[in-house]
Amino acid sequence: MxxxxxxxxxxxxxxxxxxxxxxxxxxxxxxxxxxxxxxxxxxxxxxxxxxxxxxxxxxxxxxxxxxxxxxxxxxxxxxxxxxxxxxxxxxxxxxxxxxxxxxxxxxxxxxxxTRTDLDYQLPNSASALRFDPIAAAAFDLFILQREGASDCYDEQTINEAKNYFDTLNPEERTALEHAILAGMPGSKKLISLEEFKRNHRTVLEISxxxxxxxxxxxxxxxxxxxxxxxxxxxxxxxxxxxxxxxxxxxxxxxxxxxxxxxxxxxxxxxxxxxxxxxxxxxxxxxxxxxxxxxxxxxxxxxxxxxxxxxxxxxxxxxxxxxxxxxxxxxxxxxxxxxxxxxxxxxxxxxxxxxxxxxxxxxxxxxxxxxxxxxxxxxxxxxxxxxxxxxxxxxxxx
The missing domain is CATH 3.20.20.150 (Divalent-metal-dependent TIM barrel enzymes)
Structure with missing residues (x-):
């Protein structure tokens, strides 16, 4: 066979x-x-x-x-x-x-x-893609700043996301944003944050x-x-x-x-x-x-x-x-x-x-x-x- x-x-x-x-x-x-x-x-x-x-x-x-x-x-x-x-x-x-x-x-x-890290370091020094829900929440709350986003998370998640975001330097915040906006295989061009926001607003209105x-x-x-x-x-x-x-x-x-x-x-x-x-x-x-x-x-x-x-x-x-x-x-x-x-x-x-x-x-x-x-x-x-x-x-x- x-x-x-x-x-x-x-x-x-x-x-x-x-x-x-x-x-x-x-x-x-x-x-x-x-x-x-x-x-x-x-x-x-x-x-x-x-x-x-x-x-x-x-x-x-x-x-x-x-x-x-x-x-x-x-x-x-x-x-x-x-x-x-x-x-x-x-x-x-x-x-x-x-x-x-x-x-x-x-x-x-x-x-x-959707991933939050495109270069996650493994113990053997290779790297992989990773998704972290706290990092995703930080993007949603503090970069995307989606209206009503705080209603989607419990208090513990919001606090952890805030603490995580506060520890990031400007380069790390940019890396998080780029990781999420890079989710289109076959293209090295990032989706713009404005385009993401525009499409996001539209799809949130659809059940x-x-x-x-x-x-x-x-x-x-x-x-x-x-x-x-x-x-x-x-x-x-x-x-x-x-x-x-x-x-x-x-x-x-x-x-x-x-x-x-x-x-x-x-x-x-x-x-x-x-x-x-x-x-x-x-x-x-x-x-x-x-x-x-x-x-x-x-x-x-x-x-x-x-x-x-x-x-x-x-x-x-x-x-x-x-x-x-x-x-x-x-x-x-x-x-x-x-x-x-x-x-x-x-x-x-x-x-x-x-x-x-x-x-x-x-x-x-x-x-x-x-x-x-x-x-x-x-x-x-x-x-x-x-x-x-x-x-x-x-x-x-």
Whole structure:
């Protein structure tokens, strides 16, 4: 039976990691996007074909699009959303015309992910991404200065956030702000604080139920077209999987994922299973999510997190941390066996090591790549995951 398809995210020629670098790691597929095209505009056939040719010229395959980002008018349910939904559908048509059939996307309302430290120092001198709820509260209360923010926190959290913020020098306060405003993979450009505030005010006026309905509206519009094209849509979970800055989550747990899949039942309406995003909440049973929704998992991100008692977490090495990666991989392999027996579904599910520590030569090129996307750190993660996968399969035989 086929192994998981080993893929690696690549952000284009200006990224600090080349396709030639990636090929040496033993990767089969590339996860990429036409990132230069503004969100909401149609991806022209010519741009898709050019990127595909670039990837294939290195002897690799463009396996997954990550991401065709969703315009805010769709997320916020604004009147002009239908125009952007039609643009989205046309992009899907153009991708299918170029033989690309798996699309990862997310419906996060402000930024793609939230961390408070992009260079958290580990005991071995490598560095990782980290989220600290007290630092996040300090940003909310004293940098963002959101109206009504104090109502979202208990007195102890407010006091701890104030004490934490008061200890920061100006450079450290700037680093905190930049860490949060940098949560858009594929771009080294920070979201401006004013833009963040503007979008934040808008989304705070929308209830969780309305956000879910906006997502359902989007799915009911695009999934029938995606199914005709043979495209598998794979929504990425919210990261982290709990409310941040007063913004509700709608893709963070079992019930919310079930709502998404039930909103438009179709093999084309599926999931990106991200162990790190879902695993940041101890309340998520990752094995159950794989077992119950496995036939709708079209793409896999594997990484580990170390959850700490104070509610913070950092991104641990791929085989260490709070998540039992061997149990997660066993469940995924069981899903592959089910697909093999039934003859339904892609057996070699594309998988990529998600994020990676900054270590060794990564430290010398740290300013070249994007946060979480070091070369050696991710290569180490891929090797660990592949070795674990091979060991599990050998044991089963």
């Amino acid at each position: 086929e192994y998981l398809k080993k893929t690696f995210r690549w952000f284009g020629p200006d990224f600090g990691v080349t396709l030639e670098d990636i090929k040496q790691i033993g990767v089969e597929g590339i996860v990429a996007a036409c990132q230069h095209i503004p969100i909401g505009e149609v991806w022209p056939n010519s741009d898709i074909a050019a990127l595909k040719k670039n990837i294939e010229s290195a002897g690799l395959q463009w396996s997954v699009v990550e991401s065709v980002n969703i315009h805010t008018t769709i997320k916020y349910g604004l009147p002009e959303r239908d125009k952007y939904i039609e643009n989205y559908i046309q992009t899907l048509r153009n991708l299918a015309e170029n033989g690309i059939y798996t699309v990862c996307y997310n419906f996060m309302q402000l930024i793609d992910w 969780k139920e309305q956000l879910q309905e906006n997502l359902a509206y989007f799915l009911k519009s695009i999934i029938p077209e995606a199914e005709k094209l043979g495209i598998k849509m794979a929504i990425h979970p919210d990261d982290p999987p709990f409310e941040v800055f007063g913004v509700p989550r709608i893709a963070s747990n079992y019930e919310e994922l079930k709502f998404i899949l039930d909103a438009c039942p179709s093999p084309s309406n599926g999931l990106t299973f991200c162990s790190g995003s879902l695993g940041a909440s101890a309340g998520n049973d990752l094995v159950k999510i794989i077992e119950d929704f496995g036939d709708r998992i079209h793409f896999i991100h594997l990484r580990n997190v170390e959850r700490q008692e104070d509610g913070s977490f950092y991104e641990a090495s791929h085989l260490d941390g709070s998540l039992q990666m061997e149990e997660i991989l066993k469940a995924i392999i069981s899903e592959q066996k089910r697909r093999y027996s039934s003859g339904i579904g892609e057996i070699a599910i594309p998988m990529r090591p998600d994020h990676g520590h900054v270590l060794l030569d990564d430290k010398r090129r740290q300013t070249d790549f994007y946060s979480g996307y070091s070369l050696i750190g991710r290569a180490l993660g891929l090797a660990q995951i592949y070795g674990l996968e091979k060991g599990i399969r050998s044991f089963d035989n």
